[in-house]
Amino acid sequence: MRKLKIQWANQHDFHALLKRSEVEDKPVLLDLHSPDCSGCVNHDRRIYSDPDIVRDVMEHTFPVRVGTTAPDRASTDIINNHIYIWSPTIQLLAPDQTRYHEWNGAPRRTRLSVGYQTVFHDTPGHLTPDVFKAQFLVARGKAALRSKKYGKAIGLFDEALARHPGDRVTVEEAARWRKVARSSGVIESTWDRHHQVTTSPLAAAVERFAQTVAVLPDSVLMQDWIGKPGAGDWQWYSDCLREVVLQAYQELCDFAVTAERERAQHGPQFNDTHRLLGQHRFAYREFQSLFVGVPDALLDRTPLRSERSIRENLAHMVMAEWWAYRPQILHALDRGRKGLAPQVVPAADTVAQHGEPPGSHESLHELLALYERLHLRNTRDFSDITDNELGIRSAWWELGPVELRFRLERYIWHPRDHAVSIDKILDASGHRHTSNHRFAARLFSGLGTAEAALIGADGFLADQVESLTSTINERAGEATQLLSQITDTKPSIG
Template sequence: MAVKWADQHDFQTLLKRSEIEDKPVLLDLHSPDCSGCGNHDRSIYSDPEIARDIMEYTLPVRVVTTDPDRASTDIINNHIFIWSPTVQLLAPDQTRYHEWNGAPRRTRLSVGYQTVFHDTPGHLTADSFKAQLLVGRAKAALRKQKYGEAIRLFDEATARFPQDKVTVEEAARWRKVAQSGGTIETSWSRHSQVTTSPLAAAVERFAQTVAVLPDSVLMKDWIGKPGPGDWQWYSDCLREVVLQAYQELCDFAVVAERERAKNGPEFNDTHRLLGQHRFAYREFQSLFVGVPDALLDTTPLRSERSIRENLAHVVMAEWWAYRPQILHALDRGRNGLPPEVVPATDTVAEHGEPLGSHESLHELLALYERLHLRNTQDYSEITEKELGIRSAWWELGPVELRFRLKRYIWHPRDHAVSIDKILDAAGHRHTANHRFASRLFSGLGTAEAALIGADGFMADRVATLAATINERADEAARLLGQVS
């Protein structure tokens, strides 16, 4: 048996059939000159078992991404973000049940990016395709509340392909959801932290506690002690106490910058740029306070990534894209060599494959925390003079590392707008307390920015500030106990 592909002109008809026949659409975005696409035809779609399952359980359609016509472009714009081939299992409304992991990486076919086209074979094998088809079908059953069928398919995937790590992890994650009748537990809360430093952990704990308090207590008498000095007059309610903690973080930044200017270590332009990124990063992180994991995979906006896809993309871009290009340019510049693009194959070989599609919000944010801090540490050693080193990537000509870091700063801000828009479209409304909690993350970013490039600087003052904020978190927890 062979796969009988429909084409772009049949796509809308297949979506209607999908609704009637209760079969998902298998979308294959394909380019004839892509080696990975050719490999799919030779080693995956030619497999009789795969061809049989595709024809029996899905409605397959192939859309060519090279020189697309209007019908193809409409589909591509809704379903391809970075590379082809892309293989997805779709619902009748075009939302994604599943996207295959391990498909070869290929730069999207748009102006600029095609100048650094990297043709890589990927590592999707016949067995991994079979495993993920089972997982995709199970996720489709889960979405349709067919929990017994979902569990059966997840179990089959695990039993047949126990060596496929991504499949086993994803099947275990979603099987638990099916077993609980579709309940997806919220993973990031005051009981489960993602930050690592004592100051960040104190702020996160306070913010998460504030976020779960009802707005009705925002202006009620505060149960904790008054603030120090003149703050004693502004410690009468939760709103004022949050403001106080925020300002204390900002005040610390003022003192730290002044002390560094007087006594060192030097605060150079690299540190200032990385400080801007830390602020953008903490504001990005604050978006997820109070966001349930159930919203991670919703796609309320046509032609938009899900929240998971946005978050995974930001993490991937910072670690799998910006990092290798920046460090490679720095190394070549220090050795007097001209700028050179890092091939995608080298990036994957060094850093592994990007994220899959099953991690919890807590796991995604905790990973981002680790990678962000590592990047900041490594980049902080770039001197002001080295900011002028030229870096080659997808642009039509090399740019300075100074500009590369500016674009690095903007990236989480860009996707923060997208995520906020998705939350709004999904009907998720941040409470007033959520919004106050997010201001605490902004204050944290301001304080941390003043310490970049100065490990251990003002350690006693940092410890005192963390202790003060932890006291406020304890008081907020007591208030939560009273109103719960």
């Protein structure tokens, strides 16, 4: 009896199959393959030879294999569109080329466009036939969910949970999307005034105030303020919500002026590393402010053809800071301090140390909270780099080693870049920030300014920080009281 095999289409069939996918409501399974990739070879030997997998792939998808070794123009276009810096090589695609699912544990490869050709990362992955089958059920469920076939999606998620209870990622993802399917596609928002992502008392106070301001209607911006007047000359400028937010923002900025002056006079002194990390903190808080008022339902929207979702951008940000910038910077610093030549950290080492990056099913709150923890850890671990050490050379994507100063400058630039992408997605999704959302976002900018003045000076001006935290918490409480009054006076329906 002849053994069944997957009948792979190639790169030249890809776009025709996407059209068929739209007509026949059958997704495309994209496999980015190289005979030089041990994981890819293992897939042919262990996964794509499994009769059940062969049957399911041929029945439920249009399978396309694109070679990544010496690719032609057609292959390169597909690779650059589907390897997002460093991505899993197995993906289930919608007709518009957006991803229903990327296989966790599949080999990861870097893309081939200019800037990424010189250092090619390739990790073997750790997929087994059982894990592939588990994720295949989840992937098909996500495709059905996006098509609003909720009953079919629930059935596929239930099957994944029943057949593969030992695979943690499958269980978490299937349970998450099953809940959404059971509510007919309704996704609960998870980052709001009830779900905090920041950790320090000052940041938590600002977040609480900002999130409360964000849910207030714009109609109260100029309404008489219910709280007490501001201290000192601010008493003349605290008569409405707009002025109170301005006051809090300015107090954060004024604290930064005080901290910088005190550090200059009494230490600990600023160095260039602290200033660079301060710029990154400001960029990070402004990036974070983009999500004020953004519902989780927008995380996986793909309003721009062939472009990534907000989830994919946000997960990439987390991955870039922890799985990419961090190991390269710390590795270069360690080698430079030992007088050793620059060396690239292999991607496989990063995965072995930190595991697979997140992104497939986490809520907005979970992704932002993870980003917060990792970002603060990086800042702490980078802050002891001296000015002289900023000249240490670091090897990575470039044609030659660059200084750590430049690496940190790119680190600053990265959240700015993806903030533009996310803002564009929000706009294309029809999401509009209210005036109060925008004022709330300014509070995060003020927070970034205040925190930047404390980089490399843990515990500095603790009493002033505590006083500022108390003031902002008091304003947050007043805003909460205003919100309660508005909610209580709303006419009942029915």
